[in-house]
Amino acid sequence: MSQQTTIRKLAELVNTPVEKLLEQLAEAGMKFGGPDQVVTSAEKIKLLGFLRRTHGKASPQAEEVAAPKKITLARRKVQELTVGGGRSKTTVNVEVRQKRTYVKAAEAPPPAVGEMADGERAEVLRKLEESRQRNLAEQQRLAEADRARAEDLERKRQEEETQRLAEEQRKAEEDQRQKGVPAAPQDAADAAPRAARPAAPHHRPAPDRVAPGHKHKPRGSHAMVAGIEDDEAASRFAGQLHLSAADRARRSSARPGSRSKPRRQEVRGGAGGGAGGFERPTAPVVREVAVGDSITVADLAQKLALKGGDVVKAMFKMGVMATITQTIDHDTAVLVVEELGHKAVRADSDDAETELLAHVEQAQGDRTPRPPVVTIMGHVDHGKTSLLDYLRRTKVATGEAGGITQHIGAYHVETPKGVISFLDTPGHAAFTSMRARGAKLTDIVVLVVAADDGVMPQTKEAIQHARAAGVPLIVAINKIDKSTADPLRVKNELLAEQVVAEDFGGDTQMVELSAKVGTGVDDLLDAISLQAEVLELRAVSEGRASGVVIESALDKGRGPVATVLVQEGRLKKGDYLVCGVQYGRVRALFDETGSQPDSAGPSIPVQVLGLSGVPDAGDDFVVVKDERLAKDVAQQRDAKRRESRLVQSAGSRMEDIMAQMGKGEGQQVLNLLVKADVQGSVEALKQSLTALSNDQIRINVISSGVGGITESDANVAATTKATVIGFNVRADASARRIIESNGVDLRYFSIIYDVIDQVKQVASGLLGVEIREEIIGIAEVRDVFRSSKFGAVAGCMVVEGVVKRNKPIRVLRDNTVVFEGELESLRRFKENVEEVRNGTECGIGVKEYNDVKPGDQIECFERIEVQRTL
Incomplete structure (x- = not known):
């Protein structure tokens, strides 16, 4: 895959x-x-x-760090060359270093004037090769000289040993002749039969035959003769002193069953080693490392046969900082492996997925016509749910908080034109992802537009979703029964969105109707049936089912409940299915009326009980043959998803850390814990709340989930000082005790507008207030009068706003502030007044400032505290 x-x-x-x-x-x-x-x-x-x-x-510096213009990779190769043999063997290390710099093509510098030509480069390479050959020849010559010197020393030692043994034998023979013992000639001894010779290993000379001056040295069952070399050959032929050392060695090696003890130097097996010795590799070992979608640094180090610290060091040099326990993605791991001189290969771990894919392909069958799946989309309060109410003859809108739909409702309706499955999607802006998911599931999109309201923002988004999904669009102009309805205006506004009605020569069917009284509903059903016939919708009606999850929730009495839309095959009670990272066996099926059908075919939405957990809305489900395959696929998907989450939080790059440091520490963080009744609402709330973040405050949803607020949620909120938001759910008794004892902020909601508004208020409280200056009035100095009490008094005309007595002022000359202070007096004629309004003359005495001149402007302002908002 x-x-x-x-x-x-x-x-x-x-x-x-x-x-x-x-x-x-x-x-x-x-x-x-x-x-x-x-x-x-x-x-x-x-x-x-x-x-x-x-x-x-x-910043330019950050751009340079985030996108380096060039990258330098250092390569080092070490090889060992062995010269000679035996004890004179010499090992020479040959090291080749390379440094390669890769420059972006768009930013590569032009070639320098002095850059080497091809001929010069070839000449340099030739000289380098000649130098290397000379070095190798010199090293080989030195090794040969060492070997020759060692051979000369060995030859001299053997000659000296032979002379010494011959001298000892001559002395022994001389002693024997002096005692009257005849010595047999060497040739006669060699020619004598082996049976007539004495048994050398067990021969012990008689005491009267031992030469004076020699002492016996007992060793086991033998008597060693002093003055003779202490080795096995000497001990074995100790009595045959007339034999030379060469003869003794020859006879020892020729003796049947004899075990010649090897030399100590040969037993050790040094660097070159013989059999059983350790030989150092002469070339670097290149390993093939299997890397999956993600891998921890410790596992990667183990596969590379390196220490974890070495891998961390290599990553640090590459600009990625990660600890040994963190998880890195596939691309980063491949770069690390190649940088360390090894080869990375893709790890095939999708065995369960491959088996599932083959399982699904085998389950294909004949395709037969199926009902169309129609999604109702549009702006808030344009009548989407009311239209479905009329078709189903129910009042679903009364059960929705605030009169708006906050879940995806799935229904299949028996109409005179056949069975049609409807998906009702929310119209609020926060449910964009839910509307997008609804458009992907559908065959036809019915866009409901109120005739008295026209095209609105969510109407435009619905058009974009329908185009992105590539499904045909039918426009239902609703509320034509109102006196302010103007269907022609709606058609003209849709022209700006490239939705052209058939009346205007386009290809989009537009039906005028009233969901309240039922006018035009039959025409809409005719349009849907006509569009379905054109699409020629077909699916496999029998066999193993597959489809998609529309919505999911955690029911207190029934456990995880998933609303699914069957797209292929037939879903039956007792089937094993895998749904995203969840799996299970279908314990029961429920339709929108609460009854329990035996099975559900293509294009039919049903509720499924029996899953191991709450799946995510939008996950695909597939029926498999047994529980083992379903469990294996679910666990493998869960492991991949967990690794993906770890990769997102691991291995920060240096430039990212520097960028975060540059932002300063002034950003506030608001932690939220969100729990809702269904998965779709959780997604919508998380996206809406995190979108409120800005440079001053960051909205951090530390935890979210489906179901009531539990004791674990309360502990998490108390630890992280988070605000708990319960959307259509409540906290249990144990959770309430923890929340009350720790003073956790808990808020319940049933309408998403209220959630967003209150989070804005909480975030604004964290942001605090800022002091702003607001100019409330400007007075122009017309003349200056001198007073013995106040000094210089400015006769002014208020030209803008109002001048108040107890407010600070600034004196401006040529639009430049020359003094900032406060008013000492404000008079109108001879009376002190509190304020003077625009177009009124007054006298102003500026405290501690007597340099007021005609033409100056006196600016009166006030400082106000403004609450920071998002």
Whole structure:
């Protein structure tokens, strides 16, 4: 399976809608045709640089650090050359060092004037080779001289040993002749039969035959003769003094069963070593390292047969800081392996996924017509749910908080035109991801626009989602029964969004209706049926089912509950299925009315009970043959997702850390813990709340999940000093005790507007207040009068605003501040007044300033505290 990063995966990693990421890529100068195209590392860096420049966070120095113009890699190769043999063997280390610098093509400097030509470079390389050959020849000559010298020394030693032994034998024979013992000639001894010779190993000379002056040296069952070399040959032929050392060695080696003891130097087996000795490698060992999507630094070091600190050091030199327990991604691991001189290969660990893929391919069958899946989209309060109410003859809108839909409702309706499955999506701006998910599941999008309200922001987003999904669009102009309805205005506004009605020569069906009284609803069903016939929708109606999760929640009595839309096959009770990182067996199926059908075919939404956990909305589900395969696939996916999360928080680059240090420590952090009733609401809340962050405050959702607020959640919130937000859920008794004892801020909500507003208020409280100066009035000096009590008194005309007595002032001359102080007196004629308004003359006495001149302006202002807001 491909491990490349697509735009969709990148959008999930950075927690950004796919459409917004495509817009940012387009603004950065990179055009992509769809969210499934691959994004390279260079394009990621280019996008990052564009976003930093856009937000004003990139400086020239930071750009240089974030995008280096060149990279230098050092290579060192050490080889060993062995010259000679035996004890004179010499090992020579040959080290080759290389340093290569890679420069960006757009920024590569022009070639220098003095740069070497090809001929000069070849000449330099030839001289280097000649120098290397001379060095090797010299080293070989020295080794040969050492070997010859060693051979001469060995030969001299052997000659001296032979002379010594011959001298000892001559003396022994001389002694024997003096005692009258005849000595047999050497040739006769050699010619005598082996049986007539004495047994050398067990021969012990008689005491009366031992020469005077020699002492016996007992050793085991032998008597060693002093003055003879203490070795095995001498001890074995100690009595045959007439034999030479060469004869004794020859006879010892020729004796059957004799074990000649090797020389000590040969037993050790040094650097070159014989059998059983250790030989150092003469070339670097290049290993093939299998790397998956992610790997810890410790595991990578083990595969490289290196210490963890060496790998961390190599990563530090490359500009990536990570500890030995952190996880790095595949690309970083490959760079580290290649930098250390080894080869990286892709680790194939998708055995369960491959088996699942083969399992699904085998389950294909004949394709038959299926009902269409229709998604109702549009702005808030434009009548989407009311339209479904009329079709289902129920009042679902009364059960939604605030009258708005906050979940994806899935229904299939029996109409005179056949079965149609409807998906109702929220219209609020916070539920953009839920609307996008609804558009991806659908065959036809019905865009509901109120005739009295026209095209609104969420209407435009719905059009974009429909285009991104590549599904046909039908416009339902609702609320035509109102007196202020203007369907023609809606059609004209849709022209600006490139949605052209069939009346205007376009290809978009537009139906005018009233969901309240039912006018035009049959025409809408006709339009849906006509569009479905054109699409020729088909699916496999039998066999193992597959589909997608529309919504999921944690029910207190039933456990994890997932609302799924079957797209292929037939889902039955008792099936084993894998759903994202969850798996299980279908214990029960429920439709939108609460009844329990035996099975669900293509395009039918049902609720599934029996999963191991709450799946994420948008996850695919597949029915498999047994629980083992489902469990293996789910566990493998969970491990990959966990590794991906670890990779996001590991291995910070130096330039990123420097950029964070440059931001200063003035940014406040607001920790939030979000719990909601369904998974879709959790996603919408997280995206909406984190989007409130700015340079002054960062909204950090430390934990989120589906279900009630538990004791564990309360402990986490108390530890991190987080505000707990419960969206349509409540805290249990144990959690309430912890929250009350630790003073944790707990807030319950049922409408997403209130969540966003109150989080803004809390964040504004953390931001504090700022002091602002507001100019409330300007007076122009017309003349200056002298007073014995107040000094210089300025006769002024208030030309703007109002001048108040107890407010600070500034004196401006030629639009430049020359004095800042306060009013000493403010008079109108001879009376002291508190304020003088625009167009009124007055006398102003400036405290401790007597240099007022005609033409000056006296600016009156006040300082106010303004609460910082998001």
